[in-house]
Every structure is written in C-alpha cells, then in structure tokens.
Amino acid sequence: MSDKRAWWKEAVIYQIYPRSFADSNGDGIGDLNGIIGKLDYVKKLGADVIWLNPIYKSPNDDNGYDIADYRDIMTEFGTMADFDRLLAEAHIRGLRIVMDLVVNHTSDENAWFIESRKSKDNPYRDFYIWKDPKNVSEGDTADRSDPKWQDEHAPNNWESCFSGSAWQYDQTTGQYYLHCFSKKQPDLNWENPKVRDEVFDMMNWWCQKGIDGFRMDVISMISKVQSYPDGKVNDGVYGDLNPYVCNGPHVHEYLQEMNRRVLSKYDIMTVGEAAGVTLEQATHYANNDGAELGMVFHFEHTDGGQNSDAMIGKWSVNPPKLSYIRSTLNKWQTGLEGKAWGSLYWDNHDQPRAVSRFGNDSPEWRVRSAKMIATCLHFQKGTPYVYQGEEIGMTNMHFSSVEDCNDIEERNAYRQYVTEQHMISSEDMLRCFDHVGRDNARTPMQWNDGPQAGFTTGTPWFTVNPNYREINVEQALADPDSVFYYYQKLIALRHKLPVMVYGKFIPLLEDSDSIYAYRRVLDEEGAGKQTITVACNWTDQKVPCSLFDDLQGEELITNVDSHEKGFLLPYEARAILS
Ligand code: TEU
Ligand code: CA
Secondary structure, eight states: OSSSOOOOTOOOOOEEEEGGGOOSSSSSSOOHHHEEEEEEEEHHHHHOEEEOOOOOOOOOOOTTTOOOOEEEEOOOOOOOOHHHHHHHHHHHHHHHEEEEESSBOOOOSHHHHHHHHHTTTTTTTGGGEOOOSSSTTTOOOOOOTOOOHHTOOOOSSSTTTSSBBBBEEETTTTTEESSOOOTTTTTBBBTTTTHHHHHHHHHHHHHHTTTOOEEETGGGSSOTTTOOOOSTOTTTTTTTTTTTTTOOTTTTHHHHHHHHHHGGGGEEEEEEEEEOOOOOHHHHTTTTTTTSSSSEOTTTOOOOHHHOSSSTTTTTOOOOOOHHHHHHHHHHHHTTTTTTEEOOOOOOOTTTHHHHTSOSSSSHHHHHHHHHHHHHHHHHEEEEEEEETTTGOOOOOOOSSSGGGGOOHHHHHHIIIIIITOOSSSHHHHHHHHOOGGGGGGGOOOSSGGGGGGGGGOOOOOOOOOOGGGGOOHHHOOOOHHHHHHHHHHHHHHHOOHHHHHHHEEEOTTTTEEEEEEEEEEEEETTTEEEEEEEOOOOSSOOOOOOOTTTEEEEEEESSSSOOTEETTTEEEEEEOO
C-alpha cells in the first residue's frame, strides 16, 4: 500500500457554522454552549472531527472571517471558558476539534491594523500591504477624499473577491492597503518575518490548548507577487490575476516554515483551502512527504463559473453538468494517487446546499438523490466533509429581496452588477443567489418542526428555511429510511473497510450521460484483494446499466428498495464489495 496510514485519512469531518447551528441562550445567534448540547448528535452520526468556522472575536463583516483578536472568542458565541469546555466535552466523546485559521487577512479592527494605519513609521506598518497612489503628478492638489480620485490612482487594477477594487485609500497616511476580500479584511504581509512569528506563536498557543487541527482559509493566497502588476481588467483575484495572488512566489516556503515551527510538533490534521490551485500545485501543498499540509480543498468541481456557464463571475442559475463534475473529480482522484491526500466535499458555508445543486430537491426525489450524491462522494478516496444539515438533506433557500440577504459577497455583487453597472436585472441576480449564493448554507440548522425549527427560542439572526416543518433532525431521527441514517451507514462503512479509505480509485463508464461509476481496489498483504464497485444514476430517469449484472458480492449500501436487472432506477446508487 502506497499510502501511509493516518487518523485523519480515516476520519469523517463534520463542519459546524456556529452562528447557525444551535442557540443556547435565546439571543437568536448560535453559540458554543449550543454546540456542546449537540455533541451527542454529531457522535450519533458517527463523525470523528468537528471543524468550526471562525469563532474568534470579530466585528462580523464577513461572519467571523474578519478576526479582531485571534486569542479571544466572539462575544455572541461565548467565552474562552466555554471553548475549553467544548474542547473537553468533545474529547470525552472521542470527537476532535479543528479550528479555522484565517491568516491571509485580519479585521481592520485587529490591534495590528489599528496600529499599522496610524503612521508610516509605526512598528506594525509592514504587517500589512501599503502602497502609494499611482500616477500622481508633482504638486497635484486634487481632493483625495474624492472616491473617483481614489479609484483612478489605485496602485493596480486588482479586484476584490467581494467586488470593487482590492485597494482601499487611507486618508491618515495617504496610502492604499490591499484587501483581497472586503475592505474590512486587510491582507497581512507575509513577507514580513514578524508577521510569521506572530501567526506561528498564535498557532502554537491554540495547539497547546489541545485542539486537533486547522482548516486554513485561502492559504494559497498568502504570498503575493511583489511587483504588484496590473492584471487583465475586471478579472478579480481568481481570474487572470490569479498568478499574482494565488500560489505566489513564497507560499511553499512559508508553509514549510509553518510546518517546522508549528504543525510538525503536534498530532494534528491540516487542510488548506486552496483557492486557485491546480492539481499539479496541490501535490506540493499536500504532498505525502508531510512537509506542508495534510490535504487541501480544491474548487474545480464547485467553481460555479466553470461548471455551469455562469452569467457573471460565479453567478449562475444553470445546473452543473455530470460530465464536468465527473471528469474533474476523476482527474483529482487519479492525479493525487500516490502523491498527496485529498478531501471530499459537495458543500460548505460558501456553497449552495448539496442536494439542491447536485441532486434534486423536489419532494419526490430529495431523499433519494441526497443519498445518491452522498454515495457518489463517500466512496471516493480522500477525507469526506459533511456540512451541517447536509446529513438531513437541507435545501437551498429562496430570497425575494436583497434586503433579506446577509452575505457580504451577495450584497456587494448586487450593488456592483445590479445597482451600479446594470449588467443584470434585480430579479435575475436574486435567482442566481437562490442557486449559488452562500446564504443558502447559512440559514439556521433545522432541529425540529417547532418555532424557529428549534434553533432558538428567540428571534433568529437569519431566516429559517420555511421547509423546516418537513425537513428537520427530529423527523430524520424518527425515520429509519432518512438521509441521516444513510450518512451514518456510509460513515460506519468507512470506519470498517480499509479499501474505502486507502483503495485505489479506478474510473468506470466515463462516457455515460447519466451514470457516475467507479471502483476502489485494495490489495493488501495478508488481507487479500478487495474491490468496491459503485454506480450512481444522476438523473430522474431509469437508465441501462449492466455493471452489477454478473457481479457476485456483498451489497454495502443502496438507496432503493429493490433493483432492476440491467438498469439503475432514477437516482439509484449502489455499492458492492467483492
Ligand atoms: O473563502 C474563500 C473563497 O475562495 C471563496 O469560497 C469565496 O468565499 C467566494 O465565496 C467564492 O465565490 C474563504 C472562506 O471560506 C469564506 O467564507 C470567506 O468569506 C473568505 O475566505 C474570506 O476569508
Ligand atoms: Ca446565543
């Protein structure tokens, strides 16, 4: 076997977005005590690890991805004592806790930035990326508070991921700072060794508390091309500017330094969010040599623009195509083999709901198709991630007005494309939000059919999806055929069968218009050869399939009551061990 065994390769991760998970004190905002109250639920599902979206002190411009204090807890979420209790209670149950590490940028309310913006010679000035205005002639007396002037003199034409220029002019010192995300998220200057010292100290501090790993936010973006050249206009940091921001000149050097100074000292897992990272590059970030990270999240199968003919940027109403999803995932499966470990996900807090996007969320097919896509993903090679609510088949949300949206990405995109540039109608933009907006994933967790879906006794910070009366945890736990018990079974199978973890991935039926099929094969000394054959029908039609006709073996899992020889029923999924 070429893969070295590791607990995090055999684990299944459950992702919690704390703000929307469970509210313990009736203020309408999910919190740490709420999570503690639901640990047994996560345990019942069978997951091994909980990844918490950011819980640090933050003004919440981007719901916690703008950190004001890395060593303190967000006031609404609780206290450090609550966190210590959460960690202890998780460990008692054999659950591990992975923290979100957001170190490409901080909040503009972080003490480092408050200092940095004070003066050009402040000791913290170089913690961030400051540049002079461009093309200013000597003796220029123009009014620099004029947004138009600021726009015209920005250091280069880079666009923020959240719309508009990636540069913000700061009156105090007459320079601009870089922000790849919102203007309240200034980018840290990783070229400065003092920044790295502070970040590594902070990481060691959390590791010494006993946390079990880090999910590293946009870690591929920490090293920028130092000449800060213009990119092609209007392409955002992920478009043609990608070469200047993603996978920059020193990113691997810095991650190796992080590995030496922090990661290698603890038995922790790491997953890098690898925005703009190709398969070849991923084999460096997550190489089996262990010099950098354990694994990465890649974006190729979820990048709206690529898989569904987007209208503007990621904004689209078109369903993803099976042929694209399959060829992309297969490419990563086979490309990582023997070189690096991968991660598996359909959704997260930045993506629409899995069943709405990849399955079929109509009442007729929701449950069966949710099980189908789960089967399709969980038998692949890599560490699977389940995003809160995915395990009960929660669906996308409909928003009828931009006022009802919370996400800064959505609100800024609306302002730019609808209000300012008239590139798309309000109605069409809102339909795009319904399909791919991040708010879909951020509505409160649906626990029961009582008021506010059991998420809070107060007024929830964000609208509950009205379908909570049918789709909720209580219902799922009472129904042996629910999506929940199917996920429970998939997770249990992964724990039981080494072939599901370490087996080699072999694509099948790569030209099919409707079926995603593959094998996993493990030939272990002493244990003999084990093969799992998986086939999933991605359509609402019965389709011919002869894969199982002459296959002898044990059916590990299926989502239909009975099979029809020579066919797969609509959204049927099957896995056979032989
Ligand atoms: O996401 C970065 C990222 O590359 C995208 O998913 C991005 O958020 C955008 O939605 C693409 O359309 C990470 C976090 O997961 C996200 O929640 C944060 O907003 C972002 O970084 C900034 O910290
Ligand atoms: Ca609360």
